[in-house]
Amino acid sequence: MSNYDVIIIGAGPGGYVSAIRCAQLGLKTAVVEGRDTLGGTCLNVGCIPSKALLHASHMLHEAEHNFAAMGLKGKSPSVDWKQMQSYKDDVIGQNTKGIEFLFKKNKIDWIKGWATIPAAGKVQVGDDVYEAKNIVIATGSEPASLSGVEVDEKIVVTSTGALELGKVPKKLVVIGAGVIGLEMGSVYARLGAEVTVIEYLKNITPGMDVEVSKAFARSLKKQGLKFIMGAAVQSVSATKTKAKVRYKLLKNDSIAELDADIVLLATGRKPFTAGLGLEALGVALSDRGQVKTDAHWATNIAGIYAIGDAIDGPMLAHKAEDEGMAVAEVMAGKAGHVNYSVIPAVVYTNPEVASVGQTEEQLKEAGRAYKVGKFPFMGNGRAKAMFAGEGFVKILVDQSTDRILGAHILGPNAGEMIHEICVAMEFGASAQDIAMTCHAHPTCSEAVREAALACGDGAIHV
Ligand code: NAI
DSSP states (O other), rough: EEEEEEEEOOOOHHHHHHHHHHHTTTOOOOEEOOSSSSSHHHHHHHHHHHHHHHHHHHHHHHHHTTTTTTTTSSOOOOOOHHHHHHHHHHHHHHHHHHHHHHHHHHOEEEEEEEEEEEEEEEEEETTTEEEEEEEEEEEEEEOOBBTBBOOEEESOOOOHHHOOOOOOEEEEEEEEEEEEEEHHHHHHTTTEEEEEEEEESSSSSTTTHHHHHHHHHHHHTTTTTTEEEEEEEEEEEEEEEEEEEEEEOOOOOOOEEEEEEEEESOOHHHHHHHHOOOOOOOOBBOSSSSSSSTTTTTTTTTTTEEEEGGGSSOOOOOHHHHHHHHHHHHHSOOOOOOTTOOOEEHHHOSEEEEEEEEOOOHHHTTTOOEEEEEGGGOHHHHHHTOOOOEEEEEEETTTTTBEEEOOOOETTTHHHHHHHHHHHHTTTTTTTHHHHHHOSOOTHHHHHHHHHHHHTTTSSSS
């Protein structure tokens, strides 16, 4: 059978990006992927299709709520769900075919099927055994289950089923106010569903800067999403057309029920490593099922590496991509590096939420002396022209050095604007460095500069 320098298992953002970098560095590379298309969860049933539906439903929201005020009169568009689905599928197809093209361009072999690792240096797919100097596990993650909740991907769905419902539900109950629950909840709320989110904790999006999380919750409530906070879902009973969600309110242990047409289970994801044969091989796993790696993504078995959602850290496509490039460099004898303290996180709702670095709560807990610079989008002319004056930019800096420690944005294009701060943090910049940088007017990014100014002598437009 063929011999390779590297075989990567999984063609998601971690695996395919790693493969391209390996090939660029002169390594003979193959990727094993069992799906019919490349791109993994992100491109096929995750990031990309959800962004298509978020975009389409945002356009509808604009037409319904803001067009008339701008002098754009006429009947609001109605939803052709079948066409919206085919638009979404077309976006997926363009992206997955793009990766196939990149594989051909870089002479990367796609081995179709599901892999096992019978021994170090060997990858088996069906009856074929391939040899490789190095193997990279990039198998990603799958939805975590919740006891008492049986997923059928029709009435009780995960994010996968939520992307291809037969129709827009009248009543959608979302379990978990994390990123998936809020993004998909927003889509269906905009398309006309009554959406109720049940969350165990007292704030939405755990881990987010609490001030931002609270403002975000207020914004989503204004858009019509309902929240039941401090409630643990205990079970879901479903028929072929309806479901009943049973939950316990933690403040008084009372039990309540909610009817739904569709229930979305969005209580987290877990590493997808079953079937690889890792236990038999003796690859060390954490008690959460993550493949244990060292600082260079090496497992305890020589020649086997792991990256992305299968290992520790935030389950984000761009974190997996960075690890994929870095591990390729390590395998090619170079110094691969990922700066884990500067990994942005974005929630693609409207307004968007983006953050990087530390939250105010983390700084308090670490006993760090810090300053806060904030600026509201209401003071930004461009945002107001876009009906997007909601939200703010918040920058956290070291009190004595002014070095940026974290930044959090709730507002228009937050997911694009955060990168200015990521670059600044990579360069070890101070808020003053951003404040002294000329920003084009009128742009939403001026709010970032204003927040940086607010860390020093003060913002101008408040
Ligand atoms: P999550 O971990 O973000 O949120 C899950 C929520 O469910 C938590 O708030 C938790 O307290 C709650 N919960 C757990 N058990 C519960 C129960 N019994 N009753 C009520 N609430 C309960 O998980 P999510 O949203 O499923 O996302 C999974 C992963 O995918 C995350 O790591 C996320 O970062 C990633 N992702 C990232 C996206 C992005 O970057 N835009 C988009 C989609 C997913």
